[in-house]
Amino acid sequence: MSKTGRAVMEAVRAQDSGFDPPDTDARVRTIWIWQLLFAAVVAIIVVAGYSLDPAVLGIPPLVIGVLGVFATTIVALVVPWGRLPEAAATSLPYLDIVWVGLLTFSTELRLSHLWVFPITWLASQFSLARLVAGVGVVGLITLIEVLVNETSAASALRVLIAVLALTFVGIAVHATARQGRAYRTLLRRQSRRIRHTLDTVSAEQRRVRDMLDAVNIGIAQVSDTGELLSSNAAYRSLYAIDESEPSRPPRSIEYDSLRGSALRAAQGTYSRAARGEEFENESVWLFDADGRWHALSVATRRQPPVTGDQPSTMLIAEDVTEVIAAGKRRDALAAVVSHELRNPLTAILGHTDRLLDEGTFDGPTRRRLRVIEEASERMMRLVDAMLSTRSDEITLADRDARSLTDLREILDASLESFAVTAAEHGVRVHYDGEGSLPLWADAFRLRQLVDNLIGNAIKYTPSGGAVHVSGRIDGEDIVLSVRDTGIGIPAGDLDRVFEPYFRSSTAVDSAIPGTGLGLGIVRHIVDAHGGRIEISSEPGAGTDVTVRIPMEAT
Numbered sequence: 001m002s003k004t005g006r007a008v009m010e011a012v013r014a015q016d017s018g019f020d021p022p023d024t025d026a027r028v029r030t031i032w033i034w035q036l037l038f039a040a041v042v043a044i045i046v047v048a049g050y051s052l053d054p055a056v057l058g059i060p061p062l063v064i065g066v067l068g069v070f071a072t073t074i075v076a077l078v079v080p081w082g083r084l085p086e087a088a089a090t091s092l093p094y095l096d097i098v099w100v101g102l103l104t105f106s107t108e109l110r111l112s113h114l115w116v117f118p119i120t121w122l123a124s125q126f127s128l129a130r131l132v133a134g135v136g137v138v139g140l141i142t143l144i145e146v147l148v149n150e151t152s153a154a155s156a157l158r159v160l161i162a163v164l165a166l167t168f169v170g171i172a173v174h175a176t177a178r179q180g181r182a183y184r185t186l187l188r189r190q191s192r193r194i195r196h197t198l199d200t201v202s203a204e205q206r207r208v209r210d211m212l213d214a215v216n217i218g219i220a221q222v223s224d225t226g227e228l229l230s231s232n233a234a235y236r237s238l239y240a241i242d243e244s245e246p247s248r249p250p251r252s253i254e255y256d257s258l259r260g261s262a263l264r265a266a267q268g269t270y271s272r273a274a275r276g277e278e279f280e281n282e283s284v285w286l287f288d289a290d291g292r293w294h295a296l297s298v299a300t301r302r303q304p305p306v307t308g309d310q311p312s313t314m315l316i317a318e319d320v321t322e323v324i325a326a327g328k329r330r331d332a333l334a335a336v337v338s339h340e341l342r343n344p345l346t347a348i349l350g351h352t353d354r355l356l357d358e359g360t361f362d363g364p365t366r367r368r369l370r371v372i373e374e375a376s377e378r379m380m381r382l383v384d385a386m387l388s389t390r391s392d393e394i395t396l397a398d399r400d401a402r403s404l405t406d407l408r409e410i411l412d413a414s415l416e417s418f419a420v421t422a423a424e425h426g427v428r429v430h431y432d433g434e435g436s437l438p439l440w441a442d443a444f445r446l447r448q449l450v451d452n453l454i455g456n457a458i459k460y461t462p463s464g465g466a467v468h469v470s471g472r473i474d475g476e477d478i479v480l481s482v483r484d485t486g487i488g489i490p491a492g493d494l495d496r497v498f499e500p501y502f503r504s505s506t507a508v509d510s511a512i513p514g515t516g517l518g519l520g521i522v523r524h525i526v527d528a529h530g531g532r533i534e535i536s537s538e539p540g541a542g543t544d545v546t547v548r549i550p551m552e553a554t
């Protein structure tokens with residue numbers, strides 16, 4: 001069976017099971033058409049018969065039959081068939097069969113042919129059972145007529161042939177009509193499916209458009225012929241594009257730098273996207289229609305052509321004006337702060353130097369003065385680095401500054417400088433490990449790393465707790481571990497402690513001051529030395545930070 005054949009069979013089954021609701025208006029129209037057509041034919045025959053022989057109107061069964069047909073027609077026109085069950089309308093062709101029986105009764109006119117009308121009606125609009133019942137009624141009436149009129153055997157045979165012919169016509173019409181209806185059902189169903197698919201696609205498109213309009217990154221799709229295929233609200237607003245006239249040139253103008261030179265159309269990001277160029281993080285300044293400057297970071301992505309579509313390029317423009325401004329503000333602030341730090345630092349350094357030079361103090365006091373002097377010098381170097389570089393340029397381990405360094409010495413110096421703080425905190429600090437930990441490293445940054453880890457361990461450990469520092473050689477690496485019995489870090493925060501300005505909930509809840517910058521700097525220094533850092537922790541039990549750095553410079 002062909003595909004269409006199968007679909008039609010399915011439609012027939014669906015129709016039989018009442019899957020497709022019938023169209024009531026169409027049903028009422030069909031009833032009217034059939035009944036009016038039949039009444040018109042009867043009227044013509046009666047008029048013709050009367051004009052040939054006025055006596056025909058004197059035959060009572062014929063008159064009753066004609067009146068019956070007209071009365072049935074009036075009923076057909078006034079009854080609200082739409083509100084009645086479908087089967088109710090079957091009564092009309094049955095009545096017509098009876099009226100035709102009366103018309104044929106005791107007349108010479110061969111009006112029995114008129115049965116073709118109600119039988120065809122039954123065959124085309126109703127079930128096979130009703131058709132068979134209709135033909136049965138015809139057979140019954142003709143049988144009665146044969147018996148009543150005592151017709152000859154030849155006439156009886158003619159009647160039988162007429163009934164058989166009617167049966168044949170009825171079945172043929174029924175089969176054709178059934179298939180026609182099935183095709184209609186199939187078409188209706190398919191058109192419903194197409195409508196549903198279209199609705200789904202447009203709803204999907206609407207959702208995607210709403211989503212794209214909700215993001216504040218400008219997105220546009222540009223065809224290889226330079227046509228703006230689509231754009232989101234952020235792109236249209238940045239480039240001052242009128243949604244109703246997307247082909248008009250944008251009113252915002254691209255510049256190569258802030259207040260620099262305007263880009264020629266061919267150099268602009270749009271033309272480059274139209275040429276299919278692919279680029280990332282291109283900086284462009286945009287002067288918008290309201291006279292405001294925007295710093296944009298623009299990128300493109302090639303779009304593979306979807307069937308029937310032309311190739312295109314996605315243009316993504318992110319407004320980074322605020323980010324740049326924030327960076328500048330941070331740099332300016334850092335410059336001011338570090339500049340202001342220089343003055344008190346100079347005083348501390350100067351006076352410590354004087355005290356050491358005077359030689360008034362010796363023993364432990366002199367050692368402490370040295371610690372103060374060294375710490376102040378380190379701070380001065382950091383301040384100088386901040387003053388001479390922008391925030392994004394500070395290097396956290398200078399390759400040229402690497403030399404053979406002993407981490408053990410750095411640890412000792414750091415532990416000595418934290419001794420007083422630890423004692424004030426009531427925290428015991430131990431070192432266990434090897435006597436010498438040689439490696440190629442930037443000693444200044446390594447000290448910064450060690451200070452941050454030991455400083456954190458002491459800071460986040462409540463009084464009575466302990467900090468264990470250990471250093472050992474493991475194969476090619478130096479492994480430094482700083483373990484404490486402090487407040488710990490919740491598991492969910494562990495991944496984030498290296499993010500700038502992040503502080504774990506335990507630290508915030510305990511109101512321990514900090515900036516959230518130290519561990520990020522530590523990680524940078526470790527990375528720059530080709531090492532690794534791991535942190536494990538349990539809230540309330542303590543934290544263990546392990547740093548592994550190759551001894552040979554990488």
Ligand code: ADP
Pocket residue numbers: 452456457460484486487488489497498502503504505506507508513514515516517518519520542543
């Ligand atoms: P901060 O200046 O806040 O100490 P860090 O970058 O050094 O900044 O650390 C980031 C966060 O990691 C801290 O705020 C703290 O929540 C957590 N943290 C770091 N070290 C420890 C530690 N030894 N014990 C508990 N929490 C720690």
